[in-house]
Amino acid sequence: MAEILKGKDVIASMKERMLKQVEELQSHGVTPCLAIVRLGAKADDLAYEKGAVKRCEGLGIKCVVMEYDESISQKELEDEIRKLNEDTGIHGILVFRPLPKHIDENAIKYVISPDKDVDCFSPVNVAKVFEGDDNGFAPCTPEAVMEMLEHYGVDVSGKRVVVIGRSLVVGKPLSMLLLRKNATVTICHTKTRDLGGTARTADILIAAAGKARMITKEFVSPGQIVIDVGINMDKDGNLCGDVDYDNVEKTVAMITPVPGGVGTVTTSILAKHVLAAAWRLSGVMGS
Incomplete structure (x- = not known):
């Protein structure tokens, strides 16, 4: 009979490490924050969002859900993502995909800041994965x-x-x-x-x-x-x-x-990436 590799044990181990990181960031006045960009209310997106928010908030990571109507225009969505790029209180951005058919994903992926792209949407981070560059975020x-x-x-x-x-x-x-x-x-x-x-x-x-x-x-x-x-x-x-x-x-x-x-482990990786982004963007030296 096989040994069962359960996600919950991995999550518990990661949580212990990340709680220490959050505490250290907060001691420097930094509250790590994830912005979730969702168009419409697809069941799959809502389910993942619920899990991600629960995981992050359980670690002390703030979550901001940016919900837009599916009919949002290309320009409007690009402008909203640029605002998140420029917001110093936001450290990670997660855009739910696939986007509606009238939205050009190939354009959107060039808009999101690679420094805040915590699920490897940006071509910059994709390239870093293939180059073996640890400064990027893998999916x-x-x-x-x-x-x-x-x-x-x-x-x-x-x-x-x-x-x-x-x-x-x-x-x-x-x-x-x-x-x-x-x-x-x-x-x-x-x-x-x-x-x-x-x-x-x-x-x-x-x-x-x-x-x-x-x-x-x-x-x-x-x-x-x-x-x-x-x-x-x-x-x-x-x-x-x-x-x-x-x-x-x-x-x-x-x-x-x-x-x-x-x-079950993917939302913990998402939280891990938000913390890594918070360290880099805040300029705080830490683990």
Whole structure:
């Protein structure tokens, strides 16, 4: 039976460290603050917003929710983001995506300040992830994967890691973060020939394809570590990952659950990024 890698233990460990950072910032008169930019009221956005606000406020990080009508114009949205860029009391900006179809995301991503872009929307931060520049902010989900592996003592150096998924949100940046830790990374996707055969060769298998329960027991081998990044709804309306957990768990050595795994850690990474931005922008020297 596999060891279950639960997100709550990672969150508890991160919370202890971040509370100390918040206390130190506050001792210098700095209250870290996150601005959440949301257009409309989509259920997914509201659910993530609720979790993010709860996590941040539980650490002493102020949250400001900027809610706009979905019909807001391109210029109006750009102007609102520029105001947040210039507001010295705001340290992090999170823009919920995808944006409405009439909004040009490719233009918006150049407007947000890279120094406040805490979920890697700006091309500047994307480039820093690929360059290995620690002064940027990686997307929260890939960094949550790395945080979990580190917490549970999984050293990726020299290991064969197969990442199934090539998006710029998870697969590609996660692969770059793994390479920086000296992993040997293979990026696969749904069009990869003999995907199952490649997956079985991995020491660490990371599923980020966005397809419910596509990773079956035929994809895994005994002793593997399986990280499930997927968040899907099955045909019965139940939350599930990209991994067929009930069958795969019987074979592998370690596995993350869905829910309760990587997804729960992402808001803690978001808070971590807000604190890092607050240190830099305030000019306070600290941890």
